[in-house]
Amino acid sequence: MKPPSPLYLWLLAAILVATAAAYVHRTMAHRQLSDRHAALAAESAVLGAALTTARQSADALSLQVDNLDTALGEARTRLTTTETRNVELTRELIQARSQIGESENLARELAALQAAHRILQQEVAAAPPAALDPAMLAAFERVMGELGQRLASPPSAPRLSLTSTRARTALVVSVGPSQSFVVLNYGAEHGALPRQEFLIRRGTETLAKVHISDVRPHHSIAQVQPDSLSGVLHKGDSAVLSP
Numbered sequence: 001m002k003p004p005s006p007l008y009l010w011l012l013a014a015i016l017v018a019t020a021a022a023y024v025h026r027t028m029a030h031r032q033l034s035d036r037h038a039a040l041a042a043e044s045a046v047l048g049a050a051l052t053t054a055r056q057s058a059d060a061l062s063l064q065v066d067n068l069d070t071a072l073g074e075a076r077t078r079l080t081t082t083e084t085r086n087v088e089l090t091r092e093l094i095q096a097r098s099q100i101g102e103s104e105n106l107a108r109e110l111a112a113l114q115a116a117h118r119i120l121q122q123e124v125a126a127a128p129p130a131a132l133d134p135a136m137l138a139a140f141e142r143v144m145g146e147l148g149q150r151l152a153s154p155p156s157a158p159r160l161s162l163t164s165t166r167a168r169t170a171l172v173v174s175v176g177p178s179q180s181f182v183v184l185n186y187g188a189e190h191g192a193l194p195r196q197e198f199l200i201r202r203g204t205e206t207l208a209k210v211h212i213s214d215v216r217p218h219h220s221i222a223q224v225q226p227d228s229l230s231g232v233l234h235k236g237d238s239a240v241l242s243p
Helices: 006-126 134-152
Strands: 169-175 181-184 197-202 205-215 220-224 238-241
Touching (some): 181 205
Antiparallel strands (some): 205 220
C-alpha cells in the first residue's frame, strides 16, 4: 500500500485544525450566548423587583392622597361650619344692635313725651277747669300707653326672606371635590340665609338636595346631602329653593 503523500497529510491536518477551531469558536459563542442570556435574566429579575416596588410605592402614595383628600374635606367642612357660625353671630349682633338702637330711639321719644306730659300736668293744674280739653288729654294718655308697651316689648329684627319668584332660583357656578358642596350665585344681597335648602336640578330631573352653610355677599356655599345625590353635578345646574 502506497503511503499518503505529504500534501495529503498537510491538507488533512489543515482540515482537522479548521474543524477544531470552528468547534472551539462555536463552543465559545454558545458559552457567551448562555452568559448573555443569564445576565439578561438577572437584569429582568432586578427590573421586575424594581417595578413591583414602584407599584407598591404608587399604591402607598395613592392611599396617602386619598387620606389627604379626606382630611382636606373634613378641614373644609370644619372651616365652613366655623365661618357659618361667624356669619350667624355677625347677623345676630347686627340684629341686636338694631334692636338696641330702636329701643334707645323709643326711650328718647318716651322721655320727651314724659317731659311734655309733666309740663301739661302743671299747666292743667294751674288752668281753670273750663279751659281743659278732655279729648286732648285722653289722646295724649293713649299715645303714652302705646309707646310704653313698645318700649317694654321691643320689636324683633326683621328676618330676611325671598320676596320674588326670580330670587327663588339660582345657578351652580362651581362644584367642590367629590361633589361634597356646590357654590351658588345666590348671596346675602339676594336674601340668602344659612340652612336654607335647595334642590339641584337639570331640566326636570332632581340631582341632589343641598343646604346653605356659608353666606357671602354675592354667592353661597351649600353642602350636598350625600343620601340625596342621584347624579353627577355640573356647573350651570339649576338650584331651586325648597318650599
